[in-house]
Amino acid sequence: MGFAGSIEIQMLCWSIVLGLVQIVLAASTATFQRGLAYNVSSRDMPPPPVGPVAARLARASRNFLETFPFFAAAVLVIATLGRHSDLSGIGAQLYFWARLVYVLAYAAGIAYLRTLVWAVSLVGLVLVLIAACAGG
Numbered sequence: 001m002g003f004a005g006s007i008e009i010q011m012l013c014w015s016i017v018l019g020l021v022q023i024v025l026a027a028s029t030a031t032f033q034r035g036l037a038y039n040v041s042s043r044d045m046p047p048p049p050v051g052p053v054a055a056r057l058a059r060a061s062r063n064f065l066e067t068f069p070f071f072a073a074a075v076l077v078i079a080t081l082g083r084h085s086d087l088s089g090i091g092a093q094l095y096f097w098a099r100l101v102y103v104l105a106y107a108a109g110i111a112y113l114r115t116l117v118w119a120v121s122l123v124g125l126v127l128v129l130i131a132a133c134a135g136g
Contacts, residue, residue, distance in 0.1 A: 005079075006078075006079065006084045006089070007084075007089040007092060007093065008075045008078050008079065008084060008088050008089060008092040008128065009075065009079055010092075011075070011092035011093055011095065011096040012071070012072060012075045012076075012092070014096055015068060015071060015072075015095070015096050015099065018064070018096070018099060018100060018103070019061075019064055019065070019068055022057070022060060022061040022064055022103060023061055025057050025061075025103075026054070026057040026058040026060075026061045029050070029053065029054035029057055030047075030050050030054050030058065032054075033048075033050045033051055033054050034047060034048045034050065035048075052109065053107055053109075056106045056107050056109065057103075057106075057107055059106065060102065060103050060106040060107065063102075063106075063118070064099060064102075064103075067095075067099075067121065067122070067125060070125060070129070071092075071095050071125050071128065074125065074128040074129045074131075074132045075088075075092060075128060075132075077132035077133075078128065078131060078132050081132070083131055083132060085131050087127050087128075087130065087131045088127065088128050088131035088132070090124075090127060091123075091124045091125065091126070091127025091128035091129075091130075091131065092124065092128055093124070094120055094121065094123060094124025094127065095121050095124030095125050095128065096124075098117045098118070098120040098121035098124060099121050101113075101117045102114060102117045102118055102121060105117055
């Protein structure tokens with residue numbers, strides 16, 4: 001499956017897919033552990049606890065949602081103003097690939113790697129933002 005458009009738009013589309021996959025992974029692992037009865041209930045009671053991997057997947061998904069709106073906005077500024085550049089392309093790719101590795105590292109419980117790739121994703125986001133705001 002391919003996406004038309006600039007590398008920034010391609011990485012935005014793949015980031016949307018990644019975000020949706022994270023939501024599905026977090027929800028399905030929690031449902032598997034808590035049971036379907038809890039998932040379809042009114043959830044008036046506190047949820048039963050989940051195991052470490054399910055909890056990590058939920059936290060990774062929430063973490064993605066903290067940075068994704070900024071990434072999406074910066075890419076849309078790039079696309080709207082035609083400010084595509086090597087800087088924005090590299091930044092968008094850094095953001096996406098680091099976010100992908102982040103999910104895997106977080107699910108596996110690899111603390112220092114997780115933190116490192118989170119920082120790389122922020123560098124990618126900042127590069128896209130610089131290109132969006134400075135035009136280069």
